[in-house]
Amino acid sequence: MLMTWVAVVAGAMTLAGAQGRPNILFIMSDDHAAHAIGAYGSRVNRTPNLDRLASSGVRFVNCFCVNSICSPSRATIITGKYSHLNGVPTFNRFDGSQPTVAKYLQAAGYHTGMIGKWHLGSEPTGFDQWTILPGQGVYYNPAFLTPQGGRVIEGYVTDIITDLAIDFLKNRPRDKPFFLMCHHKAPHRPWDPDERHRAMFAGAKIPEPPTLRDDYATRTDAIRECTQKVFKDLTRRDLKLEPPAGLSGAARNQWWGVKPTEVQIRVDGTSQTLTGDSLNAWKYQRYLQDYLACVQSIDENVGRLLNWLDQNGLGSNTVVIYTSDQGFFLGDHGLYDKRFMYEDSIRMPFLVRWPGAAKAGLVQEAMAINPDFAPTFMEIAGLNTPADMQGRSLVPLLKGEPPADWRTSYYYRYYHDPGDHNTRAHYGVRTTTRKLICFWKKDQWEFYDLTKDPNELHNLYNDPAEQESVAKLKLELFRLKKEVKDDDQYAYEQPPPGVDGQPARK
Numbered sequence: 001m002l003m004t005w006v007a008v009v010a011g012a013m014t015l016a017g018a019q020g021r022p023n024i025l026f027i028m029s030d031d032h033a034a035h036a037i038g039a040y041g042s043r044v045n046r047t048p049n050l051d052r053l054a055s056s057g058v059r060f061v062n063c064f065c066v067n068s069i070c071s072p073s074r075a076t077i078i079t080g081k082y083s084h085l086n087g088v089p090t091f092n093r094f095d096g097s098q099p100t101v102a103k104y105l106q107a108a109g110y111h112t113g114m115i116g117k118w119h120l121g122s123e124p125t126g127f128d129q130w131t132i133l134p135g136q137g138v139y140y141n142p143a144f145l146t147p148q149g150g151r152v153i154e155g156y157v158t159d160i161i162t163d164l165a166i167d168f169l170k171n172r173p174r175d176k177p178f179f180l181m182c183h184h185k186a187p188h189r190p191w192d193p194d195e196r197h198r199a200m201f202a203g204a205k206i207p208e209p210p211t212l213r214d215d216y217a218t219r220t221d222a223i224r225e226c227t228q229k230v231f232k233d234l235t236r237r238d239l240k241l242e243p244p245a246g247l248s249g250a251a252r253n254q255w256w257g258v259k260p261t262e263v264q265i266r267v268d269g270t271s272q273t274l275t276g277d278s279l280n281a282w283k284y285q286r287y288l289q290d291y292l293a294c295v296q297s298i299d300e301n302v303g304r305l306l307n308w309l310d311q312n313g314l315g316s317n318t319v320v321i322y323t324s325d326q327g328f329f330l331g332d333h334g335l336y337d338k339r340f341m342y343e344d345s346i347r348m349p350f351l352v353r354w355p356g357a358a359k360a361g362l363v364q365e366a367m368a369i370n371p372d373f374a375p376t377f378m379e380i381a382g383l384n385t386p387a388d389m390q391g392r393s394l395v396p397l398l399k400g401e402p403p404a405d406w407r408t409s410y411y412y413r414y415y416h417d418p419g420d421h422n423t424r425a426h427y428g429v430r431t432t433t434r435k436l437i438c439f440w441k442k443d444q445w446e447f448y449d450l451t452k453d454p455n456e457l458h459n460l461y462n463d464p465a466e467q468e469s470v471a472k473l474k475l476e477l478f479r480l481k482k483e484v485k486d487d488d489q490y491a492y493e494q495p496p497p498g499v500d501g502q503p504a505r506k
Protein backbone atom coordinates (compact mmCIF):
# COMPACT_ATOMS: atom_id res chain seq x y z
CA MET A 1 0.00 0.00 0.00
CA LEU A 2 2.79 2.39 0.96
CA MET A 3 4.58 1.70 -2.31
CA THR A 4 1.45 2.58 -4.27
CA TRP A 5 1.01 5.80 -2.41
CA VAL A 6 4.63 6.92 -2.87
CA ALA A 7 4.50 6.05 -6.57
CA VAL A 8 1.30 8.01 -7.07
CA VAL A 9 2.61 11.11 -5.32
CA ALA A 10 5.90 10.97 -7.23
CA GLY A 11 3.86 10.66 -10.43
CA ALA A 12 2.01 13.82 -9.54
CA MET A 13 5.12 15.92 -9.48
CA THR A 14 6.07 14.84 -12.97
CA LEU A 15 2.54 15.22 -14.32
CA ALA A 16 1.67 18.64 -13.12
CA GLY A 17 4.54 20.15 -11.21
CA ALA A 18 3.90 22.03 -8.00
CA GLN A 19 2.37 25.19 -9.48
CA GLY A 20 -0.90 26.08 -11.06
CA ARG A 21 -2.92 23.11 -9.95
CA PRO A 22 -6.62 23.91 -9.54
CA ASN A 23 -8.31 24.21 -6.19
CA ILE A 24 -11.12 21.77 -5.49
CA LEU A 25 -14.24 22.78 -3.61
CA PHE A 26 -16.51 19.77 -3.06
CA ILE A 27 -19.92 20.75 -1.71
CA MET A 28 -22.10 17.85 -0.64
CA SER A 29 -25.50 17.95 0.98
CA ASP A 30 -27.25 15.09 2.73
CA ASP A 31 -30.26 13.47 1.07
CA HIS A 32 -30.78 16.16 -1.58
CA ALA A 33 -32.61 14.44 -4.43
CA ALA A 34 -31.70 15.57 -7.94
CA HIS A 35 -35.41 16.05 -8.65
CA ALA A 36 -35.45 18.88 -6.09
CA ILE A 37 -33.05 20.95 -8.22
CA GLY A 38 -34.35 23.24 -10.95
CA ALA A 39 -31.65 22.25 -13.43
CA TYR A 40 -32.72 18.62 -13.07
CA GLY A 41 -36.27 19.49 -14.04
CA SER A 42 -37.74 19.85 -10.56
CA ARG A 43 -41.52 20.16 -10.46
CA VAL A 44 -41.47 21.13 -6.79
CA ASN A 45 -38.99 23.99 -6.28
CA ARG A 46 -36.59 26.49 -7.80
CA THR A 47 -32.86 26.57 -7.13
CA PRO A 48 -31.34 29.54 -8.98
CA ASN A 49 -27.85 29.18 -7.52
CA LEU A 50 -27.48 25.47 -8.19
CA ASP A 51 -28.89 26.14 -11.65
CA ARG A 52 -26.19 28.78 -12.16
CA LEU A 53 -23.57 26.19 -11.25
CA ALA A 54 -25.18 23.73 -13.68
CA SER A 55 -25.27 26.17 -16.58
CA SER A 56 -21.66 27.25 -16.09
CA GLY A 57 -20.46 23.66 -15.77
CA VAL A 58 -21.38 20.05 -16.50
CA ARG A 59 -24.57 18.41 -15.27
CA PHE A 60 -24.39 14.64 -14.90
CA VAL A 61 -27.83 13.10 -15.36
CA ASN A 62 -26.83 9.50 -14.69
CA CYS A 63 -24.69 9.70 -11.57
CA PHE A 64 -25.47 6.93 -9.07
CA CYS A 65 -24.39 5.79 -5.65
CA VAL A 66 -23.39 2.19 -5.04
CA ASN A 67 -25.05 1.89 -1.59
CA SER A 68 -27.76 4.43 -0.91
CA ILE A 69 -27.23 5.53 2.68
CA CYS A 70 -25.17 8.21 4.35
CA SER A 71 -22.06 6.72 5.94
CA PRO A 72 -21.41 4.14 3.21
CA SER A 73 -21.63 6.80 0.49
CA ARG A 74 -19.22 9.04 2.39
CA ALA A 75 -16.74 6.20 2.87
CA THR A 76 -16.99 5.35 -0.84
CA ILE A 77 -16.43 8.96 -1.87
CA ILE A 78 -13.21 9.38 0.11
CA THR A 79 -11.76 5.95 -0.70
CA GLY A 80 -12.97 5.39 -4.26
CA LYS A 81 -14.06 1.91 -3.16
CA TYR A 82 -17.24 -0.07 -2.67
CA SER A 83 -18.51 -0.66 0.88
CA HIS A 84 -17.24 -4.23 1.08
CA LEU A 85 -13.67 -3.02 0.50
CA ASN A 86 -13.66 0.19 2.57
CA GLY A 87 -15.34 -1.58 5.49
CA VAL A 88 -18.41 0.67 5.83
CA PRO A 89 -21.49 -1.27 4.63
CA THR A 90 -23.89 0.29 7.18
CA PHE A 91 -23.46 2.82 10.01
CA ASN A 92 -20.23 1.45 11.34
CA ARG A 93 -17.00 3.26 12.15
CA PHE A 94 -14.63 4.07 9.27
CA ASP A 95 -11.05 2.90 9.75
CA GLY A 96 -9.22 6.18 9.15
CA SER A 97 -5.84 4.49 8.75
CA GLN A 98 -6.69 3.41 5.19
CA PRO A 99 -5.69 5.48 2.15
CA THR A 100 -8.11 8.25 1.15
CA VAL A 101 -8.16 10.88 -1.53
CA ALA A 102 -7.64 13.55 1.14
CA LYS A 103 -4.40 11.84 2.19
CA TYR A 104 -3.18 11.60 -1.39
CA LEU A 105 -3.93 15.24 -2.08
CA GLN A 106 -2.43 16.39 1.19
CA ALA A 107 0.78 14.42 0.44
CA ALA A 108 0.86 16.01 -3.01
CA GLY A 109 0.89 19.51 -1.52
CA TYR A 110 -2.79 20.40 -1.27
CA HIS A 111 -4.09 22.23 1.80
CA THR A 112 -6.97 19.97 2.84
CA GLY A 113 -10.09 20.73 4.87
CA MET A 114 -13.28 19.01 6.00
CA ILE A 115 -16.16 21.17 7.24
CA GLY A 116 -19.62 19.96 8.27
CA LYS A 117 -21.23 16.54 8.40
CA TRP A 118 -18.68 13.74 8.48
CA HIS A 119 -20.72 10.87 9.95
CA LEU A 120 -18.04 8.22 9.80
CA GLY A 121 -17.50 7.66 13.52
CA SER A 122 -13.73 8.02 13.57
CA GLU A 123 -11.87 11.32 13.43
CA PRO A 124 -11.14 12.63 9.93
CA THR A 125 -7.64 11.79 8.68
CA GLY A 126 -5.76 13.41 5.80
CA PHE A 127 -7.07 16.91 6.56
CA ASP A 128 -4.98 19.90 7.63
CA GLN A 129 -8.10 21.31 9.25
CA TRP A 130 -11.42 19.80 10.17
CA THR A 131 -14.54 21.01 11.93
CA ILE A 132 -17.30 18.41 11.96
CA LEU A 133 -20.75 17.83 13.39
CA PRO A 134 -20.81 14.98 15.93
CA GLY A 135 -22.84 12.13 14.40
CA GLN A 136 -25.84 13.52 12.52
CA GLY A 137 -25.52 16.95 14.13
CA VAL A 138 -28.50 19.26 14.70
CA TYR A 139 -30.04 22.10 12.71
CA TYR A 140 -30.15 24.86 15.34
CA ASN A 141 -27.19 26.03 17.43
CA PRO A 142 -25.14 22.97 16.46
CA ALA A 143 -22.16 21.59 18.34
CA PHE A 144 -18.99 21.04 16.30
CA LEU A 145 -15.86 19.02 16.94
CA THR A 146 -12.35 20.04 15.96
CA PRO A 147 -8.95 18.51 16.76
CA GLN A 148 -8.75 21.11 19.54
CA GLY A 149 -12.09 20.16 21.11
CA GLY A 150 -15.77 20.95 20.81
CA ARG A 151 -17.79 24.15 20.56
CA VAL A 152 -21.37 25.20 20.02
CA ILE A 153 -22.07 27.82 17.36
CA GLU A 154 -25.29 29.83 17.54
CA GLY A 155 -27.37 29.93 14.40
CA TYR A 156 -28.63 27.72 11.58
CA VAL A 157 -26.46 24.84 10.52
CA THR A 158 -26.38 25.48 6.74
CA ASP A 159 -25.38 29.13 7.24
CA ILE A 160 -22.74 28.16 9.80
CA ILE A 161 -21.14 25.43 7.67
CA THR A 162 -20.86 27.97 4.84
CA ASP A 163 -19.33 30.54 7.21
CA LEU A 164 -16.79 27.96 8.38
CA ALA A 165 -15.97 27.03 4.78
CA ILE A 166 -15.34 30.71 3.97
CA ASP A 167 -13.15 31.02 7.09
CA PHE A 168 -11.13 28.03 5.88
CA LEU A 169 -10.66 29.72 2.50
CA LYS A 170 -9.73 33.08 4.05
CA ASN A 171 -7.13 31.54 6.31
CA ARG A 172 -5.61 29.07 3.86
CA PRO A 173 -1.89 29.19 3.01
CA ARG A 174 -1.55 31.13 -0.26
CA ASP A 175 1.30 29.01 -1.64
CA LYS A 176 -0.76 25.83 -1.94
CA PRO A 177 -3.88 24.76 -3.82
CA PHE A 178 -6.75 23.73 -1.56
CA PHE A 179 -9.06 20.74 -1.37
CA LEU A 180 -12.11 21.56 0.71
CA MET A 181 -14.96 19.18 1.48
CA CYS A 182 -17.93 21.28 2.60
CA HIS A 183 -20.64 18.87 3.77
CA HIS A 184 -24.09 20.13 4.70
CA LYS A 185 -26.34 18.39 7.17
CA ALA A 186 -29.44 19.58 5.33
CA PRO A 187 -31.86 18.48 4.02
CA HIS A 188 -31.63 15.32 6.17
CA ARG A 189 -34.50 14.29 8.42
CA PRO A 190 -35.99 15.79 10.67
CA TRP A 191 -36.07 18.57 8.02
CA ASP A 192 -35.92 21.58 10.35
CA PRO A 193 -35.79 24.75 8.21
CA ASP A 194 -34.70 28.17 9.35
CA GLU A 195 -37.58 30.57 10.02
CA ARG A 196 -37.21 32.58 6.81
CA HIS A 197 -37.40 29.57 4.52
CA ARG A 198 -40.05 27.88 6.64
CA ALA A 199 -42.23 30.94 6.07
CA MET A 200 -41.48 30.81 2.35
CA PHE A 201 -42.97 27.30 2.05
CA ALA A 202 -45.65 27.48 4.78
CA GLY A 203 -48.99 26.84 3.11
CA ALA A 204 -47.35 26.21 -0.28
CA LYS A 205 -49.15 23.62 -2.37
CA ILE A 206 -46.50 21.26 -3.69
CA PRO A 207 -47.39 19.10 -6.72
CA GLU A 208 -47.69 15.41 -5.86
CA PRO A 209 -45.44 12.93 -7.69
CA PRO A 210 -47.26 10.55 -10.07
CA THR A 211 -46.30 7.49 -7.99
CA LEU A 212 -47.34 8.86 -4.56
CA ARG A 213 -50.22 6.39 -4.39
CA ASP A 214 -48.33 3.44 -5.88
CA ASP A 215 -50.21 0.22 -5.03
CA TYR A 216 -47.06 -1.94 -5.41
CA ALA A 217 -48.80 -4.39 -7.74
CA THR A 218 -46.21 -6.66 -9.43
CA ARG A 219 -43.51 -5.74 -6.90
CA THR A 220 -41.90 -8.12 -4.36
CA ASP A 221 -42.62 -7.99 -0.62
CA ALA A 222 -39.79 -5.56 0.18
CA ILE A 223 -41.49 -2.31 -0.79
CA ARG A 224 -44.76 -3.36 0.89
CA GLU A 225 -43.01 -4.25 4.12
CA CYS A 226 -40.71 -1.26 4.45
CA THR A 227 -41.57 1.47 6.97
CA GLN A 228 -40.48 4.51 5.01
CA LYS A 229 -43.93 5.46 3.78
CA VAL A 230 -45.12 9.03 3.74
CA PHE A 231 -48.71 8.13 4.64
CA LYS A 232 -47.97 5.56 7.33
CA ASP A 233 -44.58 6.22 8.85
CA LEU A 234 -43.99 9.95 9.28
CA THR A 235 -44.06 10.77 12.98
CA ARG A 236 -45.54 13.74 14.83
CA ARG A 237 -41.96 15.03 15.09
CA ASP A 238 -41.48 14.73 11.33
CA LEU A 239 -44.78 16.56 10.79
CA LYS A 240 -43.81 19.27 13.33
CA LEU A 241 -46.95 18.77 15.41
CA GLU A 242 -47.00 20.74 18.66
CA PRO A 243 -46.82 18.54 21.77
CA PRO A 244 -49.37 19.20 24.55
CA ALA A 245 -48.25 21.86 27.03
CA GLY A 246 -46.39 20.42 29.97
CA LEU A 247 -44.87 17.44 28.18
CA SER A 248 -41.10 17.31 28.30
CA GLY A 249 -38.15 14.94 28.14
CA ALA A 250 -38.92 11.27 27.51
CA ALA A 251 -42.69 11.80 27.58
CA ARG A 252 -42.47 14.45 24.87
CA ASN A 253 -40.18 12.27 22.74
CA GLN A 254 -42.63 9.40 23.11
CA TRP A 255 -45.48 11.67 21.99
CA TRP A 256 -43.41 12.88 19.03
CA GLY A 257 -42.52 9.31 18.01
CA VAL A 258 -46.16 8.41 17.32
CA LYS A 259 -47.20 7.94 13.67
CA PRO A 260 -50.55 9.74 13.73
CA THR A 261 -53.71 8.40 12.05
CA GLU A 262 -55.68 11.52 13.01
CA VAL A 263 -54.46 15.12 13.18
CA GLN A 264 -56.16 18.33 14.31
CA ILE A 265 -55.22 21.40 12.30
CA ARG A 266 -56.52 24.97 12.33
CA VAL A 267 -57.66 26.51 9.06
CA ASP A 268 -58.74 30.18 9.12
CA GLY A 269 -59.22 30.02 12.88
CA THR A 270 -61.34 26.86 12.90
CA SER A 271 -60.27 23.43 13.99
CA GLN A 272 -60.38 20.55 11.50
CA THR A 273 -59.78 16.85 12.02
CA LEU A 274 -57.88 15.13 9.26
CA THR A 275 -58.03 11.38 8.67
CA GLY A 276 -57.72 9.03 5.71
CA ASP A 277 -57.06 10.58 2.30
CA SER A 278 -57.14 14.17 3.54
CA LEU A 279 -54.56 13.33 6.21
CA ASN A 280 -52.38 11.51 3.67
CA ALA A 281 -52.40 14.50 1.32
CA TRP A 282 -51.61 16.84 4.25
CA LYS A 283 -48.70 14.65 5.40
CA TYR A 284 -47.11 14.82 1.94
CA GLN A 285 -47.44 18.62 1.93
CA ARG A 286 -45.94 19.00 5.42
CA TYR A 287 -43.03 16.71 4.52
CA LEU A 288 -42.21 18.50 1.26
CA GLN A 289 -42.71 22.01 2.66
CA ASP A 290 -40.03 21.49 5.29
CA TYR A 291 -37.73 19.45 3.06
CA LEU A 292 -37.81 22.09 0.33
CA ALA A 293 -37.32 24.92 2.82
CA CYS A 294 -34.11 23.18 3.97
CA VAL A 295 -33.04 22.85 0.32
CA GLN A 296 -33.68 26.56 -0.27
CA SER A 297 -31.18 27.47 2.41
CA ILE A 298 -28.60 25.22 0.74
CA ASP A 299 -29.24 26.87 -2.59
CA GLU A 300 -28.72 30.33 -1.11
CA ASN A 301 -25.56 29.26 0.69
CA VAL A 302 -24.08 27.65 -2.42
CA GLY A 303 -24.70 30.99 -4.12
CA ARG A 304 -22.93 32.76 -1.27
CA LEU A 305 -19.90 30.50 -1.63
CA LEU A 306 -19.80 30.91 -5.43
CA ASN A 307 -19.96 34.69 -5.02
CA TRP A 308 -17.20 34.64 -2.45
CA LEU A 309 -14.93 32.65 -4.80
CA ASP A 310 -15.58 35.11 -7.63
CA GLN A 311 -15.11 38.19 -5.44
CA ASN A 312 -11.81 36.82 -4.18
CA GLY A 313 -10.33 35.92 -7.56
CA LEU A 314 -10.69 32.17 -7.06
CA GLY A 315 -13.50 31.51 -9.52
CA SER A 316 -11.32 30.73 -12.51
CA ASN A 317 -8.91 28.29 -10.85
CA THR A 318 -11.31 26.42 -8.59
CA VAL A 319 -13.23 23.31 -9.55
CA VAL A 320 -16.60 23.54 -7.81
CA ILE A 321 -18.61 20.37 -7.39
CA TYR A 322 -22.11 20.01 -5.96
CA THR A 323 -23.57 16.65 -5.05
CA SER A 324 -25.53 14.82 -2.37
CA ASP A 325 -24.55 11.58 -0.62
CA GLN A 326 -27.48 9.88 -2.37
CA GLY A 327 -30.89 10.66 -3.76
CA PHE A 328 -34.17 10.64 -1.83
CA PHE A 329 -37.79 9.66 -2.28
CA LEU A 330 -39.94 12.79 -2.33
CA GLY A 331 -43.15 10.81 -2.02
CA ASP A 332 -42.13 8.80 -5.08
CA HIS A 333 -43.60 5.28 -4.70
CA GLY A 334 -45.25 6.65 -1.56
CA LEU A 335 -41.86 6.77 0.17
CA TYR A 336 -39.47 9.06 1.96
CA ASP A 337 -35.81 8.22 2.74
CA LYS A 338 -33.54 6.32 0.33
CA ARG A 339 -31.94 2.80 0.60
CA PHE A 340 -33.84 1.10 -2.26
CA MET A 341 -32.17 0.71 -5.63
CA TYR A 342 -34.98 2.66 -7.32
CA GLU A 343 -34.07 5.65 -9.46
CA ASP A 344 -35.04 8.46 -7.05
CA SER A 345 -32.84 6.99 -4.33
CA ILE A 346 -29.72 6.04 -6.30
CA ARG A 347 -29.50 9.10 -8.55
CA MET A 348 -27.13 11.75 -7.18
CA PRO A 349 -27.08 15.32 -8.41
CA PHE A 350 -23.56 15.94 -9.76
CA LEU A 351 -22.65 19.40 -11.03
CA VAL A 352 -19.10 20.39 -11.87
CA ARG A 353 -17.83 23.85 -12.81
CA TRP A 354 -14.23 23.97 -13.99
CA PRO A 355 -13.59 27.07 -16.08
CA GLY A 356 -11.41 26.40 -19.09
CA ALA A 357 -11.52 22.62 -18.74
CA ALA A 358 -15.10 21.39 -18.27
CA LYS A 359 -17.51 22.13 -21.08
CA ALA A 360 -19.91 24.78 -19.78
CA GLY A 361 -23.57 23.83 -20.19
CA LEU A 362 -22.81 20.20 -21.05
CA VAL A 363 -25.41 17.63 -20.00
CA GLN A 364 -23.46 14.42 -19.52
CA GLU A 365 -25.48 11.23 -19.93
CA ALA A 366 -22.64 8.73 -19.45
CA MET A 367 -22.96 6.69 -16.27
CA ALA A 368 -20.98 7.99 -13.30
CA ILE A 369 -20.84 6.35 -9.85
CA ASN A 370 -19.64 7.66 -6.51
CA PRO A 371 -16.44 5.55 -6.51
CA ASP A 372 -15.46 7.78 -9.46
CA PHE A 373 -15.25 10.93 -7.34
CA ALA A 374 -11.89 10.19 -5.70
CA PRO A 375 -10.16 9.28 -9.00
CA THR A 376 -11.62 12.49 -10.46
CA PHE A 377 -10.12 14.63 -7.69
CA MET A 378 -6.83 12.78 -8.21
CA GLU A 379 -6.74 13.63 -11.93
CA ILE A 380 -7.75 17.24 -11.33
CA ALA A 381 -4.78 17.46 -8.97
CA GLY A 382 -2.52 15.87 -11.59
CA LEU A 383 -2.32 12.50 -9.84
CA ASN A 384 -2.77 9.01 -11.22
CA THR A 385 -5.57 6.84 -9.87
CA PRO A 386 -4.20 4.34 -7.33
CA ALA A 387 -4.65 0.75 -8.53
CA ASP A 388 -6.91 -0.17 -5.61
CA MET A 389 -9.48 2.58 -6.22
CA GLN A 390 -12.46 1.07 -8.02
CA GLY A 391 -13.83 4.11 -9.83
CA ARG A 392 -12.58 5.91 -12.94
CA SER A 393 -11.79 9.57 -13.32
CA LEU A 394 -14.67 11.61 -14.72
CA VAL A 395 -12.34 14.24 -16.19
CA PRO A 396 -12.79 12.97 -19.80
CA LEU A 397 -16.55 13.17 -19.28
CA LEU A 398 -16.22 16.76 -18.06
CA LYS A 399 -14.57 17.56 -21.38
CA GLY A 400 -17.38 15.82 -23.26
CA GLU A 401 -15.11 12.99 -24.34
CA PRO A 402 -16.12 9.72 -22.64
CA PRO A 403 -13.63 6.92 -23.43
CA ALA A 404 -14.94 4.31 -25.86
CA ASP A 405 -14.84 1.65 -23.16
CA TRP A 406 -16.81 3.70 -20.62
CA ARG A 407 -19.17 1.62 -18.42
CA THR A 408 -22.72 0.91 -19.51
CA SER A 409 -23.71 -0.91 -16.31
CA TYR A 410 -22.94 -0.71 -12.60
CA TYR A 411 -23.22 -2.82 -9.47
CA TYR A 412 -25.21 -1.81 -6.38
CA ARG A 413 -25.46 -3.34 -2.91
CA TYR A 414 -27.44 -2.29 0.18
CA TYR A 415 -26.94 -4.08 3.50
CA HIS A 416 -28.77 -2.26 6.32
CA ASP A 417 -31.51 -4.84 6.97
CA PRO A 418 -33.85 -4.39 8.75
CA GLY A 419 -32.20 -1.04 9.56
CA ASP A 420 -34.25 1.96 10.58
CA HIS A 421 -37.04 1.35 8.09
CA ASN A 422 -37.31 -2.43 7.72
CA THR A 423 -35.71 -2.14 4.29
CA ARG A 424 -34.52 -5.45 2.92
CA ALA A 425 -30.95 -5.99 1.86
CA HIS A 426 -30.50 -6.24 -1.88
CA TYR A 427 -28.02 -6.11 -4.69
CA GLY A 428 -28.49 -5.42 -8.33
CA VAL A 429 -27.32 -4.12 -11.65
CA ARG A 430 -28.42 -1.05 -13.55
CA THR A 431 -27.57 -0.73 -17.21
CA THR A 432 -28.35 2.28 -19.38
CA THR A 433 -31.78 0.73 -20.10
CA ARG A 434 -32.53 -2.08 -17.61
CA LYS A 435 -32.42 -2.86 -13.92
CA LEU A 436 -32.31 -6.15 -12.04
CA ILE A 437 -32.65 -6.27 -8.24
CA CYS A 438 -32.21 -9.30 -5.99
CA PHE A 439 -33.37 -9.33 -2.34
CA TRP A 440 -30.92 -12.09 -1.62
CA LYS A 441 -32.08 -13.12 1.84
CA LYS A 442 -35.51 -13.97 0.38
CA ASP A 443 -34.47 -14.85 -3.17
CA GLN A 444 -37.00 -12.35 -4.55
CA TRP A 445 -36.24 -10.47 -7.75
CA GLU A 446 -37.39 -7.41 -9.66
CA PHE A 447 -36.63 -6.51 -13.26
CA TYR A 448 -37.46 -3.20 -14.94
CA ASP A 449 -37.26 -1.93 -18.48
CA LEU A 450 -36.34 1.69 -17.83
CA THR A 451 -36.97 2.75 -21.41
CA LYS A 452 -40.67 1.75 -21.28
CA ASP A 453 -41.17 2.10 -17.54
CA PRO A 454 -38.99 4.92 -16.17
CA ASN A 455 -41.07 5.07 -12.97
CA GLU A 456 -40.40 1.40 -12.22
CA LEU A 457 -44.01 0.38 -11.71
CA HIS A 458 -43.94 -2.87 -13.65
CA ASN A 459 -41.77 -5.65 -12.31
CA LEU A 460 -41.26 -7.90 -15.34
CA TYR A 461 -39.14 -10.55 -13.62
CA ASN A 462 -41.72 -13.27 -14.25
CA ASP A 463 -42.85 -12.01 -17.65
CA PRO A 464 -42.25 -14.83 -20.18
CA ALA A 465 -41.33 -12.29 -22.88
CA GLU A 466 -38.47 -10.93 -20.74
CA GLN A 467 -36.77 -14.17 -19.72
CA GLU A 468 -33.89 -13.77 -22.16
CA SER A 469 -33.21 -10.24 -20.91
CA VAL A 470 -33.44 -11.36 -17.29
CA ALA A 471 -30.97 -14.18 -17.89
CA LYS A 472 -28.54 -11.83 -19.65
CA LEU A 473 -28.76 -9.33 -16.84
CA LYS A 474 -28.16 -12.00 -14.20
CA LEU A 475 -24.91 -12.87 -15.94
CA GLU A 476 -23.97 -9.19 -15.96
CA LEU A 477 -24.85 -8.86 -12.27
CA PHE A 478 -22.57 -11.71 -11.28
CA ARG A 479 -19.82 -10.58 -13.65
CA LEU A 480 -19.83 -7.14 -12.00
CA LYS A 481 -20.05 -8.61 -8.49
CA LYS A 482 -16.87 -10.55 -9.20
CA GLU A 483 -15.20 -7.60 -10.92
CA VAL A 484 -15.68 -5.35 -7.87
CA LYS A 485 -14.40 -8.15 -5.62
CA ASP A 486 -17.62 -8.57 -3.67
CA ASP A 487 -17.23 -11.96 -1.99
CA ASP A 488 -20.33 -11.46 0.21
CA GLN A 489 -18.06 -10.10 2.96
CA TYR A 490 -21.01 -8.44 4.74
CA ALA A 491 -23.93 -10.40 3.28
CA TYR A 492 -25.20 -11.81 6.57
CA GLU A 493 -23.16 -10.14 9.30
CA GLN A 494 -22.56 -6.45 9.66
CA PRO A 495 -20.01 -4.62 11.78
CA PRO A 496 -21.42 -2.97 14.97
CA PRO A 497 -22.85 0.56 14.59
CA GLY A 498 -20.46 3.31 15.57
CA VAL A 499 -21.03 6.58 13.71
CA ASP A 500 -23.41 8.49 15.93
CA GLY A 501 -21.37 9.21 19.03
CA GLN A 502 -18.33 11.41 19.47
CA PRO A 503 -15.53 10.33 17.16
CA ALA A 504 -13.22 8.19 19.27
CA ARG A 505 -9.53 8.92 19.35
CA LYS A 506 -7.59 5.80 18.57
Ligand SMILES: [Ca+2]
Nearest residue numbers: 030031070325
Ligand atom coordinates in the same frame (compact mmCIF):
# COMPACT_ATOMS: atom_id res chain seq x y z
CA1 LIG B 1 -27.68 10.87 3.34
